[in-house]
Amino acid sequence: MRFKYCPFCGEETTERQLGDEGMVPYCTKCDRPLFDMFSTSIITAVLNECGEVALLRQNYVSTANYVCVAGYIKPGESAEETVIREVKEELGLDAEAAEFIKSYPYEKKDMLMLGFKTTVKKKDFTLSGEVDSAEWVKLEDAPALLREGGIAWRLVREIAGM
Ligand SMILES: [Zn+2]
Structure with missing residues (x-):
């Protein structure tokens, strides 16, 4: 802005x-x-011990594609704290640590997205009201389900070494 x-x-x-x-x-x-x-937000790939990544459906964001966990950083919060809070809020899972991967400017929304990777124990999800559904997907299969060229797609490919 x-x-x-x-x-x-x-x-x-x-x-x-x-x-x-x-x-x-x-x-x-x-x-x-x-x-x-611009506002600053986080986006994180949530991985489990089986080499799978959690992909979410949020119909208010897109009905065509899956998305990753993402959210705005609150004042006074570190980006790592936001990652752990959002993983808990959206999926009901406890992330232990957040590893910074790369940052992505999102000019259309005047936003800088900080891309992270988090690891959790594989468990069933307890979804927030903002999430319509979620599933575990093999990391190498995930890009095909994300919007090509989008930030989630770029982040997942970066982590998968594609
Ligand atoms: Zn003035």
Whole structure:
């Protein structure tokens, strides 16, 4: 998001040359730069000890494809804490640790997605109301069920070494 108005005082922003950053929206009244803003979220591949990954159906996201666990980072939370919280909320599983894999800018939604990998013990899911269904899929079979070129697809392929 590029600021047209200052979020602090409501004044219309101007642009100012800010060193290596180039032209940046600026509030002359507050005398501060207003860098383009984006939200930060996590996406994680949830793996079990059998080499399978949990794929979810969330009809409000897509009825055509499966998705991975994802969610926004709350203020005061580390990205790793978000991963563990979201795995618990969406699948009802306890992830022990979150391993950072790669980050993915998602410009359409003004978002930076931090891609993780987590491992859990294979168990039945206890799904949140936001998840319509979930299943364990062999890691190598998972990309075919994800939207080609999408962030989940790229993350799973990265982890599978494809
Ligand atoms: Zn201002």
